[in-house]
Amino acid sequence: xxxxxxxxxxxxxxxxHDPKMINPAMMLKPPVWVDGGSSLHILGTDxxxxxxxxxxxxxxxxxxxxGISSVAFAGVIGVFVGLVAGYYGGFIxxxxxxxxxxxxxxxxxxxxxxxxxxxxxxxxxxxxxxxITNWVQYARLVRGEVLSxxxxxxxxxxxxIGVRDCKIILRHLLPNVISPFIVxxxxxxxxxxxxxxxxxxxxxxxxxxxxxxxGILSDGRDYVATSWWLATFxxxxxxxxxxxxxxxxxxxxxxxxxxxxx
Amino acid sequence: xxxxxxxIKDLKTYFHTENGVVPSVDGVSFSIKKGETIAVVGESxxxxxxxxxxxxxxxxxxxxxxxxxxxxxxKDLTAISKRDMRKLRGNDIAMIFQEPLTSxxxxxxxxxxxxxxxxxxxxxxxxxxxxxxxxxxxxxxxPRPEKVYSSYPHLLSGGMRQRVMIxxxxxxxxxxxxxxxxxxxxxxxxxAQILQLMRNLIHENDTSILLITHDLxxxxxxxxxxxxxxxxxxxxxxxxxxxxKEPKHxxxxxxxxxxxxxxxxxxxxxxxxxxxxxxxxxTQGCRFQTxxxxxxxxxxTEDPELKEIAQNHKVRCWLHEEGEVAI
Amino acid sequence: xxxxxxxxNKQQAKEEQYLLEVKGLKKYFDVSEGWLKKxxxxxxxxxxxxxxxKQGETLGIVGESGCGKSTxxxxxxxxxxxxxxxxxxEGVDLSxxxxxxxxxxxxxxxxxxxxxFSSLNPRMRVFEIIAEPxxxxxAAKGKKLENQVYELMEVVGLDRSYAxxxxxxxxGGQRQRIGIARALxxxxxxxxxxxxxxxxxVSIQSQILNLMAKLQKDFQLTYIFIAHGLPAVKHISDRVxxxxxxxxxxxxxxxxxxxxxxxxxxxxLLSAVPIPDPTLREQKHRIILEGxxxxxxxxxxxxxxxxxxxxxxxxxxxxxxxxxxxKPDHFVACHFPLxxxxxxxxxx
Numbered sequence: 001x002x003x004x005x006x007x008x009x010x011x012x013x014x015x016x017h018d019p020k021m022i023n024p025a026m027m028l029k030p031p032v033w034v035d036g037g038s039s040l041h042i043l044g045t046d047x048x049x050x051x052x053x054x055x056x057x058x059x060x061x062x063x064x065x066x067g068i069s070s071v072a073f074a075g076v077i078g079v080f081v082g083l084v085a086g087y088y089g090g091f092i093x094x095x096x097x098x099x100x101x102x103x104x105x106x107x108x109x110x111x112x113x114x115x116x117x118x119x120x121x122x123x124x125x126x127x128x129x130x131x132i133t134n135w136v137q138y139a140r141l142v143r144g145e146v147l148s149x150x151x152x153x154x155x156x157x158x159x160x161i162g163v164r165d166c167k168i169i170l171r172h173l174l175p176n177v178i179s180p181f182i183v184x185x186x187x188x189x190x191x192x193x194x195x196x197x198x199x200x201x202x203x204x205x206x207x208x209x210x211x212x213x214x215g216i217l218s219d220g221r222d223y224v225a226t227s228w229w230l231a232t233f234x235x236x237x238x239x240x241x242x243x244x245x246x247x248x249x250x251x252x253x254x255x256x257x258x259x260x261x262x
Numbered sequence: 263x264x265x266x267x268x269x270i271k272d273l274k275t276y277f278h279t280e281n282g283v284v285p286s287v288d289g290v291s292f293s294i295k296k297g298e299t300i301a302v303v304g305e306s307x308x309x310x311x312x313x314x315x316x317x318x319x320x321x322x323x324x325x326x327x328x329x330x331x332x333x334x335x336x337k338d339l340t341a342i343s344k345r346d347m348r349k350l351r352g353n354d355i356a357m358i359f360q361e362p363l364t365s366x367x368x369x370x371x372x373x374x375x376x377x378x379x380x381x382x383x384x385x386x387x388x389x390x391x392x393x394x395x396x397x398x399x400x401x402x403x404x405p406r407p408e409k410v411y412s413s414y415p416h417l418l419s420g421g422m423r424q425r426v427m428i429x430x431x432x433x434x435x436x437x438x439x440x441x442x443x444x445x446x447x448x449x450x451x452x453x454a455q456i457l458q459l460m461r462n463l464i465h466e467n468d469t470s471i472l473l474i475t476h477d478l479x480x481x482x483x484x485x486x487x488x489x490x491x492x493x494x495x496x497x498x499x500x501x502x503x504x505x506x507k508e509p510k511h512x513x514x515x516x517x518x519x520x521x522x523x524x525x526x527x528x529x530x531x532x533x534x535x536x537x538x539x540x541x542x543x544x545t546q547g548c549r550f551q552t553x554x555x556x557x558x559x560x561x562x563t564e565d566p567e568l569k570e571i572a573q574n575h576k577v578r579c580w581l582h583e584e585g586e587v588a589i
Numbered sequence: 590x591x592x593x594x595x596x597x598n599k600q601q602a603k604e605e606q607y608l609l610e611v612k613g614l615k616k617y618f619d620v621s622e623g624w625l626k627k628x629x630x631x632x633x634x635x636x637x638x639x640x641x642x643k644q645g646e647t648l649g650i651v652g653e654s655g656c657g658k659s660t661x662x663x664x665x666x667x668x669x670x671x672x673x674x675x676x677x678x679e680g681v682d683l684s685x686x687x688x689x690x691x692x693x694x695x696x697x698x699x700x701x702x703x704x705x706f707s708s709l710n711p712r713m714r715v716f717e718i719i720a721e722p723x724x725x726x727x728a729a730k731g732k733k734l735e736n737q738v739y740e741l742m743e744v745v746g747l748d749r750s751y752a753x754x755x756x757x758x759x760x761g762g763q764r765q766r767i768g769i770a771r772a773l774x775x776x777x778x779x780x781x782x783x784x785x786x787x788x789x790x791v792s793i794q795s796q797i798l799n800l801m802a803k804l805q806k807d808f809q810l811t812y813i814f815i816a817h818g819l820p821a822v823k824h825i826s827d828r829v830x831x832x833x834x835x836x837x838x839x840x841x842x843x844x845x846x847x848x849x850x851x852x853x854x855x856x857x858l859l860s861a862v863p864i865p866d867p868t869l870r871e872q873k874h875r876i877i878l879e880g881x882x883x884x885x886x887x888x889x890x891x892x893x894x895x896x897x898x899x900x901x902x903x904x905x906x907x908x909x910x911x912x913x914x915x916k917p918d919h920f921v922a923c924h925f926p927l928x929x930x931x932x933x934x935x936x937x
Contacts, residue, residue: 153702154707156700157768160695160698161771162692162696167725172710175710175712176711422881450819450858450862451653451858451878452881454861454875454877455878455879457863476790476791477863479820480863482864482870502867519795520796521795524819524823524859525866525934527844527847527848531798533793533795
């Protein structure tokens, strides 16, 4: 995972070529180990002669950025709503949870398509769109956790000491809901990257010339039969990143739990 | 001496965990005669529950019986096949647990579950099983047994559920009933009802009972013989009167002194300092050394044996080895 | 006029000696079902109880599950809102206080909880847990705070080297000590102990009971000790209240209650406790109360105990008995108080 992040951060110095450089002389070159491959383009080139490795490396910037920030955006809203709804319960809870339910009833892709068509596809709108479709699951998760933690006696103890509500939420509830949240959110960084890729694939995600994995994948669509490497390598990049993120999530959960700190 | 119904010889049940081997039950021996009621007393981590599960062959992974014999009417239960064990369980040996709700299947009616076990073990027809089930429910003091027969477990109160469990356990006239903290989850007036019921059943059926408990009050009211366990060892083993009158092991003494006496107006409580050691943490010497007020010399280096110091009175303590002064 | 003044003064004098006085306290939970809620249904968890606690004493509250003893504790602690009645702490009705004043007053009442595993936040270190009340009320800062926390740890018998550890590294008894240190931090006058030892092993129970008795002496504490385990209640209490289905059925000194109870329920309850002495097996006067505790959502009419009472008569079904002072300092709610109730104390 760190490797992926490092790659994204140092894309400029790592990439062997300018990812946008079109080279008609080098169109659809296969990877280096296949007959006809060029050592200049390790993973081959696309239909415009652009270096695939460089495009994947640059694409990681956008894909990760969109994935992480949309989850962060969704997480902040979701955790806040979940904490408030779970802790106070009653009327506030009812209102917030009905809101959550109505969000759940909207199909994600459809909503994203409509939203992106109205506001036009750009990186910030994409983050907002993915954030909006995602926050409800955190809200539900966190609320559920809060409901069970709230009944534990240490929350009662804090109240009987006279700790204020906001402090109880921040010091007692938040740290105890954070680890399931981390696990779910890393998983959802992964699904968000995939979702972004599918939106880009449908042509509503990141617009060229900005490079994202989904974009590369969608460009390669037409050549799958003849030049398999166009779609395969970005696809693999997505898979590896998603797996890496999931492992990171597991590791984070273990680290965050004081019970395992021996 | 009459033949023992159950005889346990040097039973060892170890748990193989990530952090090494935990000797939960470490060389436990005792025997139960026909019609006898015996209690295994101990605090959490003493190995008392694992002992009972070992007898039933119900120790789950990562636990394993690694040594010793469990002789039931002369047959070694650790050596027989799983099929024979299943036949024995519920038929000759029955068990009741602390939390009756979790031991009853919530998806089946009470009657369904009782008659199931009667059909299984007694080759009874459906009709016979039903008649017998209702008779058992009546016997354990359940009002309107026909109605309870067709209700689901969650509709019953804790005390009623424990009665159902007892009815189920006794439906096949077992020779041995193992009761693991049968009243711990119940309110005190309900506990009194259940204990009374068990007392009556002992009288009527001559069933042997192995009672696992931490409550010395229940022990004093119910049993003939007491086994005190600490950290996987039997530390004292004698009849109930001797145990309460002349406890010899410092742990037993400490346990008695730290029990509030409801029948005495002024009761000073002595406490045993420290906490129960985590199983397996004491590798050398007596396992009670860390909390024993009388520990000295040998106690830290050598583990004492369970020795018979008087007739039917066994103690595992260096203070009572020959030639040493008694407390 | 003078006469009235005098009477008033007398009453005030009487009230002043009580640290806590509870009058006509009720807590009903709405358990109506369905959308229309045609008929309101209430679970009367606590139904019109009166009692007082004197400075420096321990009042035990016993009863079986569903009797309302824990609800009573939570009401005094202001963790639940009462339905009706008064809770006077040092003569001030706590429910009339708001905001900052309530927070201040509340600091003088603290609570020790039953489950030493859920009563400590697993993600806070011992130091933080004990420091929290001090920080919340800005009682101490910096070095002073540190010293106070260490002092509290010492008082409850915890080594100060434990301060940086997390709760899961401790055994049940040690965790309960942490909980006690937290309750002591603000130097409260009244501590409500909700089943503080029932989750602990016997040998650890006595450690905690002895510690609590010592702390009471050292810091002039007043306890309300709520438990279902009668032996522990008898050990630590000066006076004991017995609750059944949301009502106090008997309240008196420990000696009187355990020697000669007036209420049939108390008698049955005492008789149900096993005595840790096998020689008394045969001698014991056994009264087995039949049946189960009725649901508090639908309590029996009249005297709530009449369905299980071995002495119940016609009057008991229709008319609810009031808690009256049958003998000096011995209150009982029964139409036919026992003349010769069987206690558990054995004369020696």
